[in-house]
Amino acid sequence: MLMLKEVLYQMLRDARSQKLRTFLTGFGIVWGTVAITLLLAFGTGLKKQMIKSTAGLGDRIGIAWPGLTSKPFQGLGKGRRIRITEEDLIAIRSQVPGLRSLSPEFAGDMKLRYGLKTYPVDVTGVTPEFGGMRNLIPQAGSRFINPIDMEKQRRVLFIGNKLAETVFQKEDPVGKTVILNGSPFLVVGVLMPKNQDSSYRGRDHDQAFMPTSTYRALTGAKYVSNFVFQPAKVLEMKAVSNGVLTSLSRRLRFDPADKEALSVWDTTEQFQFFEVFMLAFTGFLGIVGSLTLVVGGIGVSNIMNVVVEERTKEIGIKMALGARQRSILTQFLMETLLITGSGGVLGLLISFGICSAFPKLGLTDYVGDPQVSPVVALITTGILGVIGLLAGYFPARDAARLDPVVAMKL
């Protein structure tokens, strides 16, 4: 009330009379704000980018490879090869609660001929569900393998975007026919480019996919190379993974505790680790930023102490005229909050500016784009508020406690 105008005026006056000190103080707060928001913004951007890259492998899936048994089981020796057929997988599907999708993979090298050129290609036979689990999204005007392809053993191919470039260059691959190990195949889909930071049989953009039925008919393959599965709920991954292992071990007669008979890669484990890592990382950045702000706050407190000293006489006069302690306290608190507030606003603006300019640097693929989330802005504002109050409170309290007689004599 009283005093907004007066406070602003005094602030400007103080700022003018103590240019360097005010600048340094304001700079501390601005710097602290920029540090905390930018660190957290880059953290958020990095996290999004890493989630995106992780999702390139698949949408929270488990991948299982059959191997050799390492433990004897029910009279069967160790070193026995576990072989899984597509029928085994179809059979266990209904036995595992919480299992949403499951697809075998039959993998092999084939020769792909288009026009006069021949290319060696990794080919995988999969079911239509595979596309969804592994985030194989078709480009506009194309599609992934569908159930009718499966049923009719159609000779159709879904190819990676890089493979498509190599083979077809500028041509549109969809609708073209290629010769694969001597048989004609129709290209029905091309992979939408994606970030993929991990793989187990080369990157998806170099591969070709066909229905399992077609693959088996073409090659006579009986046993799957590996299979991919996905739980209905991410949190049930462990249970579903165990369910798959138990059902298969019962059916194929191996020890469910035998890690080598069937090795499972739970990609959500990596995801969970990543969550924990990011939490720790964000916490660390937050603490570093907050400490920077605290240092800025100490600067503000310091300047306020000097300001109180300089204005002792004025405080004394106001008290003589009937100012209560709270009026004096409020005046100095407001002034402190104004300094921290304007420093904070400036800092936030700088951070927003940097964040919106950052994508132009072309580093997005490596570190993601920093984002100042509303939460970060809110937290920063909160910390600034607390620091402003603390930094202002003690000098303001000292001011309010002055003895008017002594204060006026100065």
Added chain:
Amino acid sequence: MATRHEEIRADRPIIEMVDIRKVYDTGKVKVEALKGIDLSVAKGEFIAIVGPSGSGKSTLMNLIGCLDTATGGEFRIGGELVKGLSRDQLADVRNRRIGFVFQAFNLLPQISAAENVAMPMIFGGVPAKARKERVAELMEKVGLGDRMEHKPTELSGGQMQRVAIARALAMNPDIVLADEPTGNLDTSSGGDIMGVFLDLWKQGRTLVVITHDMALARRAGRIVEIRDGRIVRDAAVGPEEGAASVSAAAGAHVQGLASTAEQAA
């Protein structure tokens, strides 16, 4: 509350001091600044408190102004007992009952004359509109109606003191308490300010002026002389008698200074 205020004012003196004592205790040394002051000031009186430096008159002024509290005795201002009050309660008493005029004017330099005059009313919670009207009225009264928006630094010493007087009157206080009001002014401005005080007296204000300025003291209705923490003289000023008594007081000045030096040692 206003009616109670008026009632008390009607049948009691504005200032009643009975055996007021003030001891400054620094831990090692105890200094007795006031050694039993009895003083009563009725509504509408103009009294001058005189005395050499170190006589205790500044201490007395601080007590009357409720800037400080006594260590002994009883002090009522406008009938209200000033004892055991908190700092904020003292601030309220100062705000409502006392208008200060200082030697160094003590205006806030960064705000306008009008805003300075409004300051006590802000602390007193007077609504903005009433405040504005009162400020205009007071600035007119002290002859500075055309200087409302000037900063104190843009005014002469005499004008600054007029602004300070307007500020002192803002809350319509029980007394106007002035500490060497002409001390920083040249003779002509000082006489000017004296004229303002005499006008206020005529209008029925109660005025207490602490001063070295005998010319000023002689114009008051009553002179109270303090020496060594005691009232040594308290007399009405007659047109001729006043002049005589004051010269006697001035003569005693040197002696008073000597006793101060002893006290300090």
